[in-house]
Amino acid sequence: MLEIKNLHANIGDKEILKGLNLTVNDGEVHAIMGPNGSGKSTLSAIITGNPSYTVTEGSITFNGKDLLALKPEDRAREGIFLSFQYPVEIPGVSMVNFMRAAINAKRQYQGQEPLSSTDFLHLMREKQKVVSLDNRLANRSVNVGFSGGEKKRNEIFQMAMLEPKLSILDETDSGLDIDALRIVAEGVNLLKRPDNATIVITHYQRLLDYIVPDVVHVLYKGRIVMTEGKELALELEKRGYEWIKEKFDA
Amino acid sequence: MTPNSNTDIRLLTGVTDELIRVKLGTRNRFRIERDAMVRLVLTNDVAETETDIVVDENAQLFLYEIVDIPDAVRHSRLHIQQSENAHVTVAQATLQGKETLSDISVDLLAPGAQVTLAGLSIVDDERQATTRTHVRHLAPHCETFEIYKYILSDHANGVFDGLITVAPDAQKTVARQTNKNICLSPEAKMHAQPHLIINADDVVCNHGATVGQLDTDALFYMRQRGIPEAEARQLLLVAFLDDVESHFADALRQDLRSRIEERLMTR
Numbered sequence: 001m002l003e004i005k006n007l008h009a010n011i012g013d014k015e016i017l018k019g020l021n022l023t024v025n026d027g028e029v030h031a032i033m034g035p036n037g038s039g040k041s042t043l044s045a046i047i048t049g050n051p052s053y054t055v056t057e058g059s060i061t062f063n064g065k066d067l068l069a070l071k072p073e074d075r076a077r078e079g080i081f082l083s084f085q086y087p088v089e090i091p092g093v094s095m096v097n098f099m100r101a102a103i104n105a106k107r108q109y110q111g112q113e114p115l116s117s118t119d120f121l122h123l124m125r126e127k128q129k130v131v132s133l134d135n136r137l138a139n140r141s142v143n144v145g146f147s148g149g150e151k152k153r154n155e156i157f158q159m160a161m162l163e164p165k166l167s168i169l170d171e172t173d174s175g176l177d178i179d180a181l182r183i184v185a186e187g188v189n190l191l192k193r194p195d196n197a198t199i200v201i202t203h204y205q206r207l208l209d210y211i212v213p214d215v216v217h218v219l220y221k222g223r224i225v226m227t228e229g230k231e232l233a234l235e236l237e238k239r240g241y242e243w244i245k246e247k248f249d250a
Numbered sequence: 251m252t253p254n255s256n257t258d259i260r261l262l263t264g265v266t267d268e269l270i271r272v273k274l275g276t277r278n279r280f281r282i283e284r285d286a287m288v289r290l291v292l293t294n295d296v297a298e299t300e301t302d303i304v305v306d307e308n309a310q311l312f313l314y315e316i317v318d319i320p321d322a323v324r325h326s327r328l329h330i331q332q333s334e335n336a337h338v339t340v341a342q343a344t345l346q347g348k349e350t351l352s353d354i355s356v357d358l359l360a361p362g363a364q365v366t367l368a369g370l371s372i373v374d375d376e377r378q379a380t381t382r383t384h385v386r387h388l389a390p391h392c393e394t395f396e397i398y399k400y401i402l403s404d405h406a407n408g409v410f411d412g413l414i415t416v417a418p419d420a421q422k423t424v425a426r427q428t429n430k431n432i433c434l435s436p437e438a439k440m441h442a443q444p445h446l447i448i449n450a451d452d453v454v455c456n457h458g459a460t461v462g463q464l465d466t467d468a469l470f471y472m473r474q475r476g477i478p479e480a481e482a483r484q485l486l487l488v489a490f491l492d493d494v495e496s497h498f499a500d501a502l503r504q505d506l507r508s509r510i511e512e513r514l515m516t517r
Binding site for chain 2: 048049050051052071072073076077081082084087088089090091092093097098101102105106109141142158162
């Protein structure tokens, strides 16, 4: 599904990713772990086309398409979804209007008619259940006045609405208490299908108790330095990242 | 209502939710009588208008004005005097206009008078839109709420010059003045001059002005959800104006919203 080869990327003049390789297949859950500043969030920004970052070398293909040639909105409509580490507040744009625009943009891209109001509202209510999101929030401005937990649940709700092929969860566990974490994780598991895939970016092992990865990668200094099974997450939890640093700084 | 001869005073009485359309002449005078509630939609096709309005005790006046003519030159001067507990809302939208000036002065003469001034301007090309407001708090327990927003592009020029003065005996004044602006091009210019002159000590007053660009984080967030950039920009700009738009009468809002959307389509 996703194939990243020798990816180098900068923010400003600073090189963050330094030759990253990653392959994700249908049905897989990949965890990307690593110490702060290793480039985890940069990776999600590059895959989604955040204009603050520039790719200097390498390639990303997504279901056979050259992802780097696509605009952010077209990457999204090809099926890439990012659950933001810091979901953005948009005063004055209601959740309903925001989601309607997103859903209909995707449908248009796929050559489908816009959803009727009734069907759309029905879909909203159905998908809110995935993460127990209060229907009241639908009429509020996007993420404005949402608690930390509500913001993260709102991300997974949007994921449920858009049914992406590849979901990237960027530090979705940060700032969540254990109950919210469970709701979010259950939502993600519910959305799992043989034909979609998930990349879980996290600093801690905690989330991976609930969303069990097939593969765990360690990202350090802009490269994936280690790829193993889910046991690696437990080992990192126990031993921290110091030994990784010692091993790969040498 | 028909255009009046120059200096007749039009008396407006009674309570109604209906919108009354008024075509302004060069010189206009209105008196809103005690306990009345009146909603006026101002239109005009002369370049210069001057309007004096006296609002009596307990009366409520809502004034709406939408300028939407590409080549219009409009200089409108509005002077409002409010008596005890008189409440006034002035909501203006400049969607198009070659050169517009709105000069509003308000005298809050007696306790309990409240005024809301709200304006939005979408200015492009070489066009210019100027707003000048001066609210005088001359009695205690009066309130002012002001909000003006501009969206400027190309080589457009915007001016907001807002002054609130509080007289020495106008204690318990509450006054808020906000001016927020988005410049979509580096050549667009906004001159924001909010002022407060306070000569009383027991008041709550604040003012603020910002000039910025479109929120790039919000823009990216929307695009990541598949919303095309042009549509995302339009949604954000319409949202930016939302709290000014909300001061217009419900009967005007739907039409105003679609005209704003159309106007912002290509920004």
